[in-house]
Amino acid sequence: MESGVENLESGVGSSVHDATPPGSPGSKRTGDARALRRSLVRLGERSGVPAVLVVLIIVYSLVLPQTFPTARNFSGILTTEDIVILVSLGGMVPLVGGEFDLSIGYVLGFSSMEVAVLTLNHGINVWLASAITVLTAVIIGMVNAFVVLRLHISSFIATLASGTVLSGLVLLISNSMIVTGSFPNSFVRLGFGGPGGIPPGVYIVLAFAVVMLYVLEHVPTGRRLEAIGQGRDAARLAGLRIDRLIFFSLVVSAGVSGLAGVLNTATEGSADPTVGPEFLLPALAAAFLGSTAIRPGRFNVIGTVLSVLLLAIGYNGLSQLGAPQWVSPVFDGCVLIVAVALTRGKVRNA
Amino acid sequence: MDEREEGTHRQVLLEVRGLTKVFDGVAVLEGVDLTVHGGEIHALVGANGSGKSTLIKILSGYHLPSAGSVTLASDAQEGDGQPMMAFLHQDLGLVESMSVLENVALSCGYRTSRRSGRIRWRSTREEVCTLLSEFGLGVQADSTVGSLGATDRRLVAIARAAHSLGNKRGVLVLDEPTAELARNESHRVFEVMSLVAKRGAGVLFASHDLADALLLAQTVTVLRDGRVVACVESKSSTVEDLVTYMFGAAEEALLETEEQHLSAASASKSEAHGQPAPAPAVRLTGLCSFHLKDVNLDVWPGEIVGVTGLVGCGKSELGRVIAGAQSPISGTISIFGGPPTRFVSPHAALAAGVAYVPPDRRRFGGVLTMDARENVTLSTVGSFFQKGWLRKHQELDSVARQMVEVGAVPRNPRHVFGVFSGGNQQKLVFARAQRIVPRVVVLDEPTHGVDVATIPELFHLIREMTERGCGVVLITSDLDELVALSDRVIVLGDGQCTEELIGKDVTAAEVDLAIARGRRERVH
Numbered sequence: 001m002e003s004g005v006e007n008l009e010s011g012v013g014s015s016v017h018d019a020t021p022p023g024s025p026g027s028k029r030t031g032d033a034r035a036l037r038r039s040l041v042r043l044g045e046r047s048g049v050p051a052v053l054v055v056l057i058i059v060y061s062l063v064l065p066q067t068f069p070t071a072r073n074f075s076g077i078l079t080t081e082d083i084v085i086l087v088s089l090g091g092m093v094p095l096v097g098g099e100f101d102l103s104i105g106y107v108l109g110f111s112s113m114e115v116a117v118l119t120l121n122h123g124i125n126v127w128l129a130s131a132i133t134v135l136t137a138v139i140i141g142m143v144n145a146f147v148v149l150r151l152h153i154s155s156f157i158a159t160l161a162s163g164t165v166l167s168g169l170v171l172l173i174s175n176s177m178i179v180t181g182s183f184p185n186s187f188v189r190l191g192f193g194g195p196g197g198i199p200p201g202v203y204i205v206l207a208f209a210v211v212m213l214y215v216l217e218h219v220p221t222g223r224r225l226e227a228i229g230q231g232r233d234a235a236r237l238a239g240l241r242i243d244r245l246i247f248f249s250l251v252v253s254a255g256v257s258g259l260a261g262v263l264n265t266a267t268e269g270s271a272d273p274t275v276g277p278e279f280l281l282p283a284l285a286a287a288f289l290g291s292t293a294i295r296p297g298r299f300n301v302i303g304t305v306l307s308v309l310l311l312a313i314g315y316n317g318l319s320q321l322g323a324p325q326w327v328s329p330v331f332d333g334c335v336l337i338v339a340v341a342l343t344r345g346k347v348r349n350a
Numbered sequence: 351m352d353e354r355e356e357g358t359h360r361q362v363l364l365e366v367r368g369l370t371k372v373f374d375g376v377a378v379l380e381g382v383d384l385t386v387h388g389g390e391i392h393a394l395v396g397a398n399g400s401g402k403s404t405l406i407k408i409l410s411g412y413h414l415p416s417a418g419s420v421t422l423a424s425d426a427q428e429g430d431g432q433p434m435m436a437f438l439h440q441d442l443g444l445v446e447s448m449s450v451l452e453n454v455a456l457s458c459g460y461r462t463s464r465r466s467g468r469i470r471w472r473s474t475r476e477e478v479c480t481l482l483s484e485f486g487l488g489v490q491a492d493s494t495v496g497s498l499g500a501t502d503r504r505l506v507a508i509a510r511a512a513h514s515l516g517n518k519r520g521v522l523v524l525d526e527p528t529a530e531l532a533r534n535e536s537h538r539v540f541e542v543m544s545l546v547a548k549r550g551a552g553v554l555f556a557s558h559d560l561a562d563a564l565l566l567a568q569t570v571t572v573l574r575d576g577r578v579v580a581c582v583e584s585k586s587s588t589v590e591d592l593v594t595y596m597f598g599a600a601e602e603a604l605l606e607t608e609e610q611h612l613s614a615a616s617a618s619k620s621e622a623h624g625q626p627a628p629a630p631a632v633r634l635t636g637l638c639s640f641h642l643k644d645v646n647l648d649v650w651p652g653e654i655v656g657v658t659g660l661v662g663c664g665k666s667e668l669g670r671v672i673a674g675a676q677s678p679i680s681g682t683i684s685i686f687g688g689p690p691t692r693f694v695s696p697h698a699a700l701a702a703g704v705a706y707v708p709p710d711r712r713r714f715g716g717v718l719t720m721d722a723r724e725n726v727t728l729s730t731v732g733s734f735f736q737k738g739w740l741r742k743h744q745e746l747d748s749v750a751r752q753m754v755e756v757g758a759v760p761r762n763p764r765h766v767f768g769v770f771s772g773g774n775q776q777k778l779v780f781a782r783a784q785r786i787v788p789r790v791v792v793l794d795e796p797t798h799g800v801d802v803a804t805i806p807e808l809f810h811l812i813r814e815m816t817e818r819g820c821g822v823v824l825i826t827s828d829l830d831e832l833v834a835l836s837d838r839v840i841v842l843g844d845g846q847c848t849e850e851l852i853g854k855d856v857t858a859a860e861v862d863l864a865i866a867r868g869r870r871e872r873v874h
Contacts, residue, residue: 219740220735223724230718231719233713234716238696238700239697239700
């Protein structure tokens with residue numbers, strides 16, 4: 001399993017090496033035309049996802065001029081996708097370090113239920129309940145890390161198991177029923193309205209994406225995490241503290257999923273014990289799709305956010321055009337395969 | 351029966367003519383001729399880099415020869431199909447979690463029912479048990495390979511390889527069949543090899559151990575720098591003869607570079623030893639680990655201590671223990687007179703000033719998919735984190751400058767590590783080591799897989815480290831490299847220091863003899 005990911009990455013990763021940077025003295029000697037072509041190829045590699053995104057927006061705007069290019073439609077897309085973006089970014093952190101967190105969907109579901117139960121059934125202040133919930137999620141991340149690092153169980157299995165346990169605990173704390181009631185207005189407001197017609201929840205998610213961008217790409221920790229993901233043995237011998245980094249990544253992914261759960265309850269106004277697992281696959285798919293763009297071969301924040309939007313907008317347009325429901329998942333899966341295959345194909349030609 | 355054996359003994363089974371192999375313009379093998387007869391045991395000896403393993407890799411089809419031919423005589427006796435070769439590489443290719451029975455069946459085929467394709471376990475088992483008893487192996491067919499000792503594993507692998515020849519009189523080729531075994535165990539391997547030859551197959555084995563070669567083989571072929579320099583009858587030869595063949599001219603050629611280096615080395619050494627150094631750069635006291643047994647060693651600042659020995663002697667493990675990549679069972683390490691300690695992780699060793707250049711660059715040396723810049727600053731990326739930002743331009747400039755210093759080409763810090771050639775990758779690993787400003791440097795096979803032209807540059811980088819007052823531990827199986835660099839050589843045998851060579855004694859021939867002596871002494 002892990003080796004599969006490595007292969008994917010090494011394939012994608014080596015695509016960066018091909019050329020001298022455009023404009024360097026070397027490129028003049030080899031001929032401007034060739035250099036131009038090379039830099040175009042590189043641009044194409046980096047900007048596959050954004051380019052498709054732009055094309056989709058243009059095409060849908062032309063085909064559906066009344067309903068698609070409207071502020072209302074876009075704020076609607078952002079409102080439904082902010083939680084997916086958040087979970088994708090959380091799940092991406094362990095992927096950067098070469099580990100899987102399959103419990104993110106279940107942590108989301110559990111947290112969504114926990115905040116509802118604490119607030120509605122136990123009468124705790126909703127913000128205090130939110131804080132407790134995120135803290136619980138962080139503890140779940142620590143447990144995951146303990147199982148992976150101390151019991152030496154692969155993260156794939158460990159988080160699959162902990163996720164399964166959580167799916168049972170949700171039933172326990174909710175009595176297997178939807179928990180609903182009146183949340184304070186300030187809490188529910190996270191999910192709708194807000195400045196510019198965009199709900200505060202979306203701003204929270206975007207702010208969080210910026211923080212992630214900073215931590216993963218502008219702080220040494222991000223570089224180290226990438227190194228252990230791409231070459232664990234070499235990184236260990238270079239003196240990197242593998243255990244700390246894995247601990248960090250699993251705690252972040254669980255904590256972020258907990259936050260997403262709280263946001264989900266605010267948006268929905270209730271907590272459903274069956275919510276959660278359906279977030280897992282789209283979140284990981286977006287992270288993988290994101291790794292084909294912006295910084296090909298590396299999981300990255302901007303690529304992941306754009307990938308969530310690409311898949312969402314693709315679905316939005318298709319459904320407005322009257323495509324039946326089954327089309328959307330088929331579309332998502334095919335996009336993922338095609339994007340990864342194209343990036344790898346370029347490597348072979350290089 | 352006897353007549354039949356007599357007939358096959360004369361038969362030429364494998365004939366190699368004018369075999370030449372060129373890598374990157376360097377001839378690794380040049381016009382090698384070799385003949386293996388049925389029923390004969392043929393030894394292939396030579397120093398490291400003489401071309402033994404390349405020859406075996408060509409025979410096994412891993413490399414294509416640049417010129418020359420390999421001919422297998424067709425088997426007149428059986429008349430069915432192609433004659434065959436079977437190989438036993440240093441990695442035995444056994445699946446540890448599977449049983450002896452399954453391991454044999456994996457390569458020789460399971461007996462299956464014609465009709466359903468189902469495995470017929472009973473007849474498969476009978477076949478394997480017959481094989482085990484024929485070769486006198488006292489192992490159960492059902493025991494997992496992982497539970498067997500090193501010798502038994504090797505015997506199972508040899509029996510399996512011999513069995514895969516089937517009834518045909520093929521050639522069994524073994525690469526260092528006894529390298530990892532204790533001396534008193536290797537005779538069991540010899541018995542099995544003799545048995546294979548008695549049954550009419552030809553046996554060709556590469557060996558580091560000259561005494562073994564003379565003891566076991568009828569014919570010994572000596573390789574030097576890719577050429578056959580002698581093909582002798584073992585009855586009329588001695589170990590000393592073989593050493594002369596192996597190193598004869600090489601010794602003289604080495605002398606020149608040697609003298610240049612000696613003057614440089616003595617200068618640096620007198621510097622280091624002139625003023626009494628307060629403490630050794632590394633002091634190992636009673637170090638024991640999986641393979642190592644009570645190793646004591648002092649490496650002084652400015653000194654290069656070479657560590658060598660056969661495969662499995664624990665030299666690589668010694669490097670890992672000093673670098674914190676493996677925890678010792680007991681014993682301590684002290685850096686520049688610091689408190690005796692044990693490193694629990696490479697990070698701890700790094701913090702104490704120990705830099706490590708690991709073997710197997712592609713796996714341990716660098717992160718293949720990350721660029722040169724990221725690999726060079728892997729240990730020290732924190733130093734570019736200023737005022738809340740990772741200063742990437744500063745990092746890029748700094749690495750670009752350093753790439754010029756160490757001579758890594760192409761000089762683009764954005765190139766991915768995996769596309770650099772072996773030598774340039776190693777220069778980048780050295781650059782990373784330099785960045786931590788080490789006080790002790792541990793090098794494990796630093797020039798393995800590096801093109802000939804780059805090796806002197808790496809030597810220069812290594813000497814430069816000693817000039818800065820580092821203690822250098824050079825772990826290598828390449829005797830030329832060992833002799834060219836080391837002020838002192840420690841020979842390891844079976845996890846213990848068996849010999850120490852200083853100054854004039856550090857020659858390829860002496861070291862090779864010391865390695866061979868080390869193994870023999872352990873028997874007595």
